[in-house]
Amino acid sequence: MRVILWGTYDTGKPRNRILRAALSEGGIEVIEIHSDIWSGIEDKSQVKGLGAKLKSLLTWIGSYPRLVLRYSRAPEHDAVVVGYLGHLDVLILWPLARLKGKPIVWDAFLSLYDTIVQDRKLVGPGHPIAWFVWAWEWLACRASTRVVLDTAAHAALFTGLYRLPARRTAVALVGAETLSFDREAAQGAGVAIQRPSAGDELTILFYGQFIPLHGIDTIVRAAQRAIGRPYRWVLIGRGQEEARIRALIDTGPRLNLEWISWVPYGDLINWITGSDLCLGIFGDTGKASRVIPNKVFQILSAGQPLVTRDSPAIRELLSEPIPGVYLVPPADPQALLDAIERFRADRSAIAAAGGELHATARERFALPALGAAWLSILQEVGREPAEA
Secondary structure, eight states, X not given: OEEEEEEOOOTTSHHHHHHHHHHHHTTOEEEEEEOOOOXXXXXXGGOOSHHHHHHHHHHHHHTHHHHHHHHHTOOOOSEEEEOSSOHHHHHHHHHHHHHHTOOEEEEEESOHHIIIIIISOSSOTTSHHHXXXXXXXXXXXXXXXXXXXXXXXXXXXXXXXXXXXGGGEEEOOOOOOHXXXXXXXXXXXXXOOOOOOSSSOEEEEEESOOOGGGOHHHHHHHHHHTTTSSEEEEEEOOSTTHHHHHHXXXXXXXXXXXXXSOOOGGGHHXXXXXXXXXXXXXXXXXXXXXOOOHHHHHHHHHTOOEEXXXXXXXXXXXXXXXTTEEEEOTTOHHHHHHHHHHHHHHHHHHHHHGGGTTHHHHHHHSHHHHHHHHHXXXXXXXXXXXXX
């Protein structure tokens, strides 16, 4: 099978890099027709100023003539895969793919409407921008033969929000990049893996964008309740909620907390393995219940203990309790502290598990499993009659 991986997908996002690797792992020949317009823009919602926004828009739109020309000259293929962020890509590609009789498989990954309106609340549901984004996403779904999401819970949002038949959606887990986060693979590549300190103090790590989904205020409130306990809290990240979190820290009691705004992606493995316990997400938004974020896969891949919120999405991956993973209610600082205490009681047993910790869960999102999932999606699409 041969596919075209087409568009302006952001290669700075692990989802797209893993998609590319998974297609190849599935035995699929991949021809890339790509324009890298998002380099250096980590959080697109944080592009500030009219000039910066206009420059990004012009770069985006200006990339399409060459992409269209290259696709018109592309060799024979079975399908076109559009990566994240592909909302405009699929609309540009739609008439061209129809002319060639080729299906479009869109890795939507997330809903822009859900992110902007319902999760981050950047605009209200009655705002013209909200209506525009909803209509844009609705049309992009119609342009695609298959819309791929990261969880079944996320796919269910699309079927309800856009009245999309369930058969038009598919699920492929996010996964983690092996060489960056698998402990043994990283060591084999020459990375010197850090270990937690042997003392009584626990190092508790959170890293990620400061957005509502992550529920960072829950972490800070837990730290405020834990004063006097042997906990060292480390936050790595920045973003939309940075000022609010800073105010919450500055107006409360002095904490044993270190805040680092950014570390190189390649260094994350050492921050993860150098901590005793890693934190996932704790937000109480609808989106937080529907996604399994990158960091959860990365932490599991590294074989580190994890505390994260319970949700329908996480239960898709962890259908049964497993040692070293503690699921807690969202937005509940006390529940987070209770989970940390349970970890302290389990610490010796978890350490004894070594590299086998989370081994069964890792198999579910290892590259062979992701490759098989993408191959199945594309084979199923290939069996459907071409649209007229």
